Amino acid sequence: MAARFNPLEADARWQKVWEEQGTFHASGDGDRPRAYVLEMFPYPSGRIHMGHVRNYTMGDVLARYRRMAGFDVLHPMGWDAFGMPAENAAMEKKVHPGEWTRSNIDTMRRQLKRLGFALDWSRELATCDPSYYGHEQALFLDLHEAGLVYRKQSEVNWDPVDMTVLANEQVIDGRGWRSNALVERRKLSQWFLRITDFADELLDGLGRLDQWPDKVRLMQENWIGKSQGMRFRFDLAPGEKQEGPSTGSGRTEGGSEPESVRAEPVEALPSSFEVFTTRPDTIFGASFAAISPDHPIALALAEGNSALADFIAECKQGGTTAAELETAEKKGFDTGARVIHPLDPDWTLPLYVANFVLMDYGTGAIFGCPAHDQRDLDFARKYGLPVTRVVSPSPEEADEPIGDEAYSGPGRLVNSRFLDGFTAEDAIREVIARAEAEGWGEGTTVWRLRDWGVSRQRYWGTPIPIVHCGACGPVAVPRDRLPVVLPEDIDFETPGNPLDRHPTWSKVDCPDCGAPARRETDTLDTFVDSSWYFIRFASQPADAPFDRAEAERWLPVDQYIGGVEHAILHLLYARFWTRALRHIGKLDVDEPFKGLFTQGMVTHETYRSPDGRWLNPDEVEKRDGRLVVLATGESVETGRIEKMSKAKKNVIDPTPIVDQYGADAVRWFMLSDSPPERDLEWSEAGIQGSWRFVQRIWRLAADEAGRGSSTWLGAGDDVALDRKVHRTIAAVGANIEALAFNKAVANLYELTNSLEKAPASPSRSRAVEILIRLAAPMVPHLAEEAWSAMGQEGLIAHAEWPTADPALLVEEEVTIAVQVNGKLRDTLTAPKGTDKETLEKMALASEKVLRILEGKPPRKVIVVPDRLVNIVA
């Protein structure tokens, strides 16, 4: 056996063996228990980065561990291959998005294979492949038939130069990130999925996801944002112009929104409108009503009021960034109209248009109760509106005036006529009951969650399988004509969506009436692609998206691992999609991911030259204990430790590192030190430490392999070492199960330290063999090499995970801490299970204790068996 482990030679050899033998194929038959381990599939951006390496190493350890523990493991990999970067590359580098993407996939697949991940490559998929997105189109049509897809006008960020729609994060200071042109708000007809129909289910389901981080569940809960309250009608007081019939009150029930009210032409002034409140109990504290600048009543009133029209226009200006909103002044415009209080026909309130009322939350209108809402209070003070307390924490404070702070605490109703003396809770119930009985309002629930707009005016995505016919309207593409394949001959020379400009692609006959029609040229949000790929991994027939029974055998994913940046959107959409499939009877799974783990980022120091330029780590060198620029010798300023990014030039490409140290050292480093949920700082010293450890294990194995069993003949068992080994078996298994890889790594270091110190014995030989098996999920190439060199049969990937002997886990002797007044003064050793009296006697006999007690009797002695004795002096 060689003195040193040579990863460059061994890695490739074992990777070839695994591939040829199909070692990591999920069989899906037999009666072994199943485990589905999945990491979030990558976007093929060009090359693998350290974040990928960390993510996939974690999943790999778990997958390999489960396989050794007897599971049939599904551990697949694929590519989230649609998206904007491919189109950007097409524009910048004049390459076809498909070509660019597929070449990136080839590169990254090679890089992943170089790391020796135990993946079932036979199930590899790419979302940009018609054999994937064609099935997605079919599923889209299924949801469409089930009424879960609808079309409505919606505002988008429109870049007039690039002629494209921008996501919110692509709008920087009101300008397009690429064109720098002022972004316009445009209304487009877009496709929506009715995720709000599932809001309650999605919220409710979070409570049962006990293997998800609390943080993520909380984020989703906030995102869904359930608010219970009441919706009620305000009638406009007579005296205002009221032309034409009432258009009713705006919205229909539930999450299904009609073609937007905003799209209607401004004609008549409605005679009433609805507001939403979570505090119907404070209804007698009302002092004004306010509507959004986008509200139909505001638009109608502005018709004859140029000052109001100006105000509305002003509201539309200004940024929508968080900082701007926070500092933006709360402004209102008194329309002069008044509304009638629903509980007193003689009481009218002024109607304002206010810049802080959002049209797309609730009903786009509110009533203001300044005494008990801070924003309403600020508004009332500004415009000199009355402030009436209606909730009081105690009877004495009933007439206490409200100062600068609104009172939002508990209490009983005051100044509220028939509600006086009610608790807030009872008052809410009472007001809702009354409103419902009298027909002017009702209890309701409002969600922050909006329906999911899935239309993207982009080329590189899944075509939406719809044809627009002048006579028939939007018509589904018949199933036998799926997939609707993206055209390859496209042109990126002119801005805008190439599908729109394609000479022939969009021209089709209507599937219903045969008349000339036009294909939908929008493509689907790429989050749709990632909402069901884990199902396709589990089952991939050619003629259907998945086979229900086969998919149900694997799902839900037992452990899903990825970045916390997907805590909301991807994970919420995938949860929705899965529930939607269940709703339409395609798949009986409610939650797609049973266990979720969000791993931390890989970070690195940043470096700057004296002139403030960011420097690459390879431009920097340590000389005489300080960092200098390699080329010039100037001193380097060490910046913050940050997530690796091109902008900060602190990216370490994994490939050269793997070439230098081998896959196992890199994998080991990714698991060491930092807890997996926290950030890991890449360092040269760290990878060298990992390399040393790989060689230390190798030396132990080589030592045992070279020794043969004869050398320790006559030596007895090393019981202390046996105990250490079995404690380690238990600890490593538990820590991998808990994804506490840094602790499992520490366990293996400890065992290695013990083995290096232990004299040769049968125990030691067994221990080294067990160490190799315990380390196999983390450093698989080394483990295979050592396993075979030690003369073991078969692959270690198929070897059994060692079992801890319970008898060896029990200590015979324990160390007892001896404290005086809670401070450690001495320790003593006693057989496990020694009774309290004996321990107390032993502790009181301690010389150190006697010295501190100075002959005085202890006041009290606390004995915790097998743990400690605390003497209270």
Next chain:
RNA sequence: GCCCCCGUGGCGGAAUUGGUAGACGCGCUCGACUCAAAAUCGAGUUCCGCAAGGAGUGCCGGUUCGACUCCGGCCGGGGGCACCA
């Protein structure tokens, strides 16, 4: 503004239900091997102190025989959401 998480040696971090704080790694110091270096091995490494001993888990207080752990109040760092009625 609202909600959540985290503060432990020079650094990354360990520490079942409150029960010997600092496992393990990195770094550093000294030593061995070597002509020398690398590699490797051995010893040490929370702070103050020669030692005995004392202090110590962001700060202040509380509960307890006993607090990194529980409670209250501050300070600092990070994250999520955000004119949400």
